[in-house]
Amino acid sequence: MSSPPERPRYPIPATRLDEIDRRILELLRANSRMSYTDISKEVGISRVGVQARVNALSESGVIERFTLTLRPDKIGLGASAFFLVEVEPPRLHEAAERLAAEPQVTEVCRLTGPSALHVRALFADLDEMDVFLQDRLYPIAGVVRVDSQLLSKRYKY
Template sequence: MPSLPIRPGSLIPYTKLDEIDRRITGLLQANSRMSYTDISKEVGISRVGVQARVNALVENGVFERFTLLIKPEKIGLFVSAFFLIEVEPQRLHEAAERIALEPVVTELSRLTGPNQLHMHALFANMTDMDLFLQEKLYPIPGVTRVDTQLLTKRYKY
């Protein structure tokens, strides 16, 4: 199946969204706090029209959620780590559910390949990360291997 063409200057592919929906989506991706009034000026429809379109995009699942990006170091979380976790096939779902409940885990995804989960987590320091590994992650039934990589610099959010 061929991929959908990408709108120039955007990562939003042409889909069932019309041009106004794509413009609204692009503006909100750049600044999710942008007011409906400011968006309406940019796209040329009323504020009420923008609000109706945003509500429809939310209801139709195009917008999964509005979120806030926090700089972890500003709140005392100085260790950002990625984990590749191998799990026994019959325990993959159970392990993923348990890992997802941990407050330090910011993202958890299943990857193609031999029963692997990819996880991102934030910690105050290396001691906290080690405690998480020893007390939370390694004891999960079915976890057979954990590869840990520390983030040293982020280039794009």
């Protein structure tokens, strides 16, 4: 009888966390639905101990939220796009907030260097993306330039 395959390990920096906390985070990162009982078996402490640690990690802000990863193509969103949006510096925050409020936008990040935002958005198709660009993104005050790239293949989820 063979043993089950080892779970993927994701390195968690050794900042303020002990080895048990880091291992709990690695397990939750690989499967956020993993039960406290299963985690307790993996890390060698009680289920109640795991729950207390997860609660403490959440309350301290180490765990920001629990999420799920959707396959956009499975729910009719066939175009995943990334935009590098250059914005006039005084309008950067305003532009970021406007983009973050758009339902198609899944992520908005400020990058180092010139006033630039990295935006990810999901669309049903290229026509919907074009409408978003023309009607929602380009008209934002302060937007100077937009570079677009479409996702062709995803290697890590």
